[in-house]
Amino acid sequence: xxxxxxGFGALARVLHWLMAAMxxxxxxxxxxxxxxxxxxxxxxxxxxxxxxxxxxxxxxLRLGNRLRQPAPALPADMPGWQKLAAKGxxxxxxxxMAVMPLxxxxxxxxGGYPIVLYGPIHLPPIAPHDAPLYALLHGAHVVLAYLLxxxxxxxxxxALVHALIRRDGVFASMAPWPQRQVVPAPITPVGTSRQARxx
Amino acid sequence: xxxxxxPPGTPRRPLRQTLGLLARFGVISVVLAGTAGGFAYxxxxxxxDRLTPARIVDALSQRGGDPTGYRRNHAKGICFTxxxxxxxxxxxxSTARVFVAGPYPVIGRxxxxxxxxxxxxAVNRVRSLAIRIATPDGQEWRSGMNSSPVFAVATPQAFYxxxxxxxxxxxxxxxxxxxxxxxxxxxxxxxxxxxxARSAPWTASFADQTYNxxxxxxxxxxxxxxxxxxxxxxPTVPATPSTPEELARLGPDFLAQDLERRLAEGPLSWxxxxxxxxxxxxVDDPTRAWPADRQQIEVGTLVVQQAExxxxxxxxxxxxxxxxxxxxxxxxxxxxxxxRSAAYANSFDRRAAEVGATPMPHAGDQP
Ligand code: HEM
Ligand code: HEM
Ligand code: HEM
Numbered sequence: 309x310x311x312x313x314x315g316f317g318a319l320a321r322v323l324h325w326l327m328a329a330m331x332x333x334x335x336x337x338x339x340x341x342x343x344x345x346x347x348x349x350x351x352x353x354x355x356x357x358x359x360x361x362x363x364x365x366x367x368x369l370r371l372g373n374r375l376r377q378p379a380p381a382l383p384a385d386m387p388g389w390q391k392l393a394a395k396g397x398x399x400x401x402x403x404x405m406a407v408m409p410l411x412x413x414x415x416x417x418x419g420g421y422p423i424v425l426y427g428p429i430h431l432p433p434i435a436p437h438d439a440p441l442y443a444l445l446h447g448a449h450v451v452l453a454y455l456l457x458x459x460x461x462x463x464x465x466x467a468l469v470h471a472l473i474r475r476d477g478v479f480a481s482m483a484p485w486p487q488r489q490v491v492p493a494p495i496t497p498v499g500t501s502r503q504a505r506x507x
Numbered sequence: 508x509x510x511x512x513x514p515p516g517t518p519r520r521p522l523r524q525t526l527g528l529l530a531r532f533g534v535i536s537v538v539l540a541g542t543a544g545g546f547a548y549x550x551x552x553x554x555x556d557r558l559t560p561a562r563i564v565d566a567l568s569q570r571g572g573d574p575t576g577y578r579r580n581h582a583k584g585i586c587f588t589x590x591x592x593x594x595x596x597x598x599x600x601s602t603a604r605v606f607v608a609g610p611y612p613v614i615g616r617x618x619x620x621x622x623x624x625x626x627x628x629a630v631n632r633v634r635s636l637a638i639r640i641a642t643p644d645g646q647e648w649r650s651g652m653n654s655s656p657v658f659a660v661a662t663p664q665a666f667y668x669x670x671x672x673x674x675x676x677x678x679x680x681x682x683x684x685x686x687x688x689x690x691x692x693x694x695x696x697x698x699x700x701x702x703x704a705r706s707a708p709w710t711a712s713f714a715d716q717t718y719n720x721x722x723x724x725x726x727x728x729x730x731x732x733x734x735x736x737x738x739x740x741x742p743t744v745p746a747t748p749s750t751p752e753e754l755a756r757l758g759p760d761f762l763a764q765d766l767e768r769r770l771a772e773g774p775l776s777w778x779x780x781x782x783x784x785x786x787x788x789x790v791d792d793p794t795r796a797w798p799a800d801r802q803q804i805e806v807g808t809l810v811v812q813q814a815e816x817x818x819x820x821x822x823x824x825x826x827x828x829x830x831x832x833x834x835x836x837x838x839x840x841x842x843x844x845x846x847r848s849a850a851y852a853n854s855f856d857r858r859a860a861e862v863g864a865t866p867m868p869h870a871g872d873q874p
Binding site for chain 1: 528531532534535538539542543545546549550551557558559560561563644645646647663823824825826828830831833834838840842845846848849850852853855856858859860862863
């Protein structure tokens with residue numbers, strides 16, 4: 309059983325893959341920068357802040373686009389819990405993509421730091437200068453960064469299972485290349501037996 | 508389990524298909540493990556020897572006393588407020604707004620370079636002054652300056668080794684003298700600092716000290732030309748030499764008391780002087796002073812108006828990160844300077860989480 313619709317629209321795909329690269333870069337830059345005392349620290353922090361704010365802007369655009377153009381339905385033979393997990397993890401990814409930059413911004417505000425994006429370009433504070441609040445927001449920024457990475461790993465694993473094992477058109481619906489008109493029938497379908505038998 | 512997609516009579520999937528399936532699961536595992544492994548590598552989990560801000564700050568935290576809630580270096584200090592009055596001369600060297608003639612508000616902090624927030628003032632050789640100057644364009648200039656004319660070490664690794672060498676030995680309650688000797692022997696670059704520490708006069712005041720940026724920075728002028736500079740705050744009151752023995756008799760907190768006494772009579776001021784490097788001067792090594800005849804330009808005056816205990820004072824929850832710079836001032840490639848920012852952030856993360864964990868001592872408290 310495959311996805312019958314056209315898949316995600318071009319804008320959705322462009323945003324998905326652009327933001328996938330940006331979010332992944334942010335996670336790697338984040339854990340890398342806080343564990344180095346070399347000159348890379350300054351360089352990485354200088355990328356982390358504007359790139360994070362760019363993600364915030366893009367996720368707003370993306371959510372707007374998503375509301376205008378809903379996602380194609382998942383294959384009918386996917387077990388209900390998998391559909392639920394897919395939906396839930398996508399919502400979680402959207403939430404984290406919006407919350408992480410807001411936390412970074414608010415945390416720097418609470419720490420009394422200027423929020424410099426590039427040269428003279430800086431953002432106003434969005435939280436009062438308050439050390440315990442800084443500690444709270446910083447803790448959340450770190451914990452949710454790890455949650456984001458874990459969710460991403462599960463998401464990547466699921467995407468690859470769709471692409472390589474189930475071959476059910478789910479990967480193709482978001483693939484960075486345009487979808488072929490006809491989704492080829494699965495060659496080695498596995499793990500769909502329950503639903504298929506039920507029909 | 509029978510495969511519903513296979514016609515009846517072929518209950519088992521051909522071997523080739525099973526192998527292909529295994530291979531594809533293999534690919535998925537490798538991709539996931541590689542991603543997780545790359546993340547672990549980036550985060551330093553696979554390289555326990557990496558010198559991280561956390562390791563440096565751990566070492567700084569073990570030099571006596573309980574630094575919980577305090578800065579992990581320069582732990583004992585006092586806040587002040589005042590102004591930087593620019594005279595306009597700096598505008599020839601840097602486009603930073605802070606050099607346009609006029610007054611700009613300052614929050615600052617005097618401190619002694621110790622890991623122990625209750626350390627008696629008479630035992631701490633290095634004193635410091637940190638400032639945050641805010642300008643109307645929304646930018647800030649933060650700077651932490653020390654009273655020594657040079658820094659002791661030239662690399663973060665050496666700084667870490669120094670912190671480890673001054674770690675308190677739980678058996679004796681003091682640092683291991685042999686460790687200190689071994690450190691000095693392995694680090695000849697500390698000689699200039701050690702010479703200063705031995706010979707410079709001690710005084711009873713923060714007010715009569717010179718405070719130096721030590722690290723080099725770059726000023727960028729209107730034409731985009733970059734000038735390598737260091738800066739110093741020069742005192743305007745004469746120094747009265749003393750000895751550590753005499754100072755010990757003044758009690759543990761004489762520096763804060765002296766500051767408050769002086770400020771009760773009126774503001775204190777320092778002249779901010781920028782020194783320009785000549786070609787060939789070391790701009791990435793704070794252990795080496797520049798020759799005394801280098802061009803110096805006075806760019807303004809720091810006026811210290813009011814002191815305030817660190818307990819709830821305006822400086823406590825600021826991180827005087829030396830890389831918080833306005834446009835027109837850039838960091839040099841000095842590895843010490845670049846390491847400071849990362850270490851200060853780590854120290855700030857810790858103490859921000861500890862606010863309220865221990866009561867802050869008042870300037871007059873007796874231990
Ligand atoms: C690099 C590896 C990645 C692959 C192979 C991948 C693959 C996919 C696929 C195939 C879909 C379509 C799922 C469906 O139709 O329900 C999808 C959706 C989605 N992906 Fe990814 N993705 C990757 C990375 C990321 C990252 C890093 C993020 C963000 C943190 C992300 C966020 C999302 C979201 C939010 C959706 C749901 C789209 C919607 O329903 O509006 N993806 N991804
Ligand atoms: C999608 C957006 C973001 C992601 C995924 C992300 C991720 C991370 C990660 C993984 C860390 C390291 C955590 C640790 O192990 O200590 C980190 C730290 C940090 N992030 Fe972000 N971040 C994002 C957005 C932002 C933004 C927008 C800002 C600021 C404007 C910001 C500022 C910081 C700072 C200052 C730190 C270092 C905190 C410290 O002193 O330890 N982040 N971030
Ligand atoms: C690798 C070298 C260095 C490391 C790792 C280091 C580390 C630290 C740390 C962790 C703090 C506490 C920061 C906070 O919690 O806000 C601190 C404070 C301070 N450091 Fe350094 N430091 C280094 C070099 C220097 C140099 C070269 C100078 C002087 C020119 C300096 C001057 C200061 C001053 C003035 C403070 C106190 C700031 C204040 O009063 O808030 N440090 N240092």
